[in-house]
Amino acid sequence: MTDVPSPPAPPPSGFAVNAQYIRDLSFEGPAHPKDVQSNEPPKIDVNVTAQTRSIDAAMFEVSLNVRAQALVAGKNAFLVELAYAAVITPPPGLSEENLRYLTLAEVPRYLFPFARAIVANTTREGGFPPLLLQPIDFNALYQNQMRAADISKAAGTA
Numbered sequence: 156m157t158d159v160p161s162p163p164a165p166p167p168s169g170f171a172v173n174a175q176y177i178r179d180l181s182f183e184g185p186a187h188p189k190d191v192q193s194n195e196p197p198k199i200d201v202n203v204t205a206q207t208r209s210i211d212a213a214m215f216e217v218s219l220n221v222r223a224q225a226l227v228a229g230k231n232a233f234l235v236e237l238a239y240a241a242v243i244t245p246p247p248g249l250s251e252e253n254l255r256y257l258t259l260a261e262v263p264r265y266l267f268p269f270a271r272a273i274v275a276n277t278t279r280e281g282g283f284p285p286l287l288l289q290p291i292d293f294n295a296l297y298q299n300q301m302r303a304a305d306i307s308k309a310a311g312t313a
Contacts, residue, residue, distance in 0.1 A: 169246055170243045170244060170245050170246060170257060170261070170262065171243060171244040172241050172242075172243055172265070173214065173241075173242040173243065173244060174241065174242045175239070175240065175241040175242075175266065175269065176239075176240055176241075177237070177238070177239055177240075177273065178218055178238040178239065178240040179236070179237070179238040180235075180236070180237050180238075180273070180277065181234075181235070181236040181237075182233065182234070182235050182236075182277050182278075182280075182281050183231075183233060183234045183235075184232070184233045184281045184282060184283070185231050185233075186230055186231065186232055187282070192227070193227050193228040195227070195228060197225045197226060197227045197232060198225070198226045198227075199223060199224070199225045199226075199286065200223070200224045200225075200226075201221070201222070201223045201288060202220075202221070202222045202223075203219065203220065203221050203222075203288075203291055203296075204219075204220045205217065205218065205219055205220070205258075205259050205260075205262075205263040205293070205296075206218045206220065207258035207259060207262075210242060213244055213245075214242055214243065214244050215242070215243055215244075215245065215258055216240055216241070216242050216243075217240060217241050217243060217258050217259075217262040217263065217266070218238050218239070218240040219237075219238070219239050219240070219263045219266040219267065219270050220236075220237070220238050221235070221236070221237045221238075221239070221270050221274055221288070222234075222235075222236045222237075223235050223236075223274060223278075223286055223288070225283070225286070232283065233278060233281055233283055235274055235277050235278060235281075235286070237270055237273055237274055237277070239266055239269055239270040239273060240266075241262060241265070241266055243257075243258075243262055245257055245258075256297060259293075259297050259300065260293045260294050260296070260297040261293075263293045264293045264294075267288075267290075267291060267293070270288075271287070271288045274286055274288055275287055275288075
């Protein structure tokens with residue numbers, strides 16, 4: 156009877172959220188909401204990114220950055236910029252690749268509903284209808300980011 160190797164253990168999952176907070180919040184409403192009323196729908200440009208930095212060997216800060224600008228009839232209606240962050244402790248023994256995925260995909264997915272609520276409340280308190288951000292596929296964003304990094308690395312070595 157031959158020994159059959161056991162399957163590899165799954166990578167550790169989960170993370171501890173030590174704190175989460177608004178790192179930076181800015182709202183600019185250069186025009187009064189009535190000044191930008193129009194029959195045409197607003198043009199809304201939304202950009203969402205995630206950043207991470209090491210605090211120490213066992214803790215990381217992950218920041219979900221949202222920038223949303225609304226133009227109505229060519230006039231700037233509002234601009235909201237939010238950096239919503241969390242300090243997390245990843246599970247021990249996480250590989251570098253899994254840690255990168257955790258901090259750039261999983262933690263942003265966790266932070267998104269909080270950031271979405273803050274953006275909606277901020278635009279509403281600014282006198283505009285609440286801006287409800289659509290769900291984001293952070294896994295796809297992560298994959299695109301890794302592909303872009305591979306392409307730039309290959310271009311740099313060619």
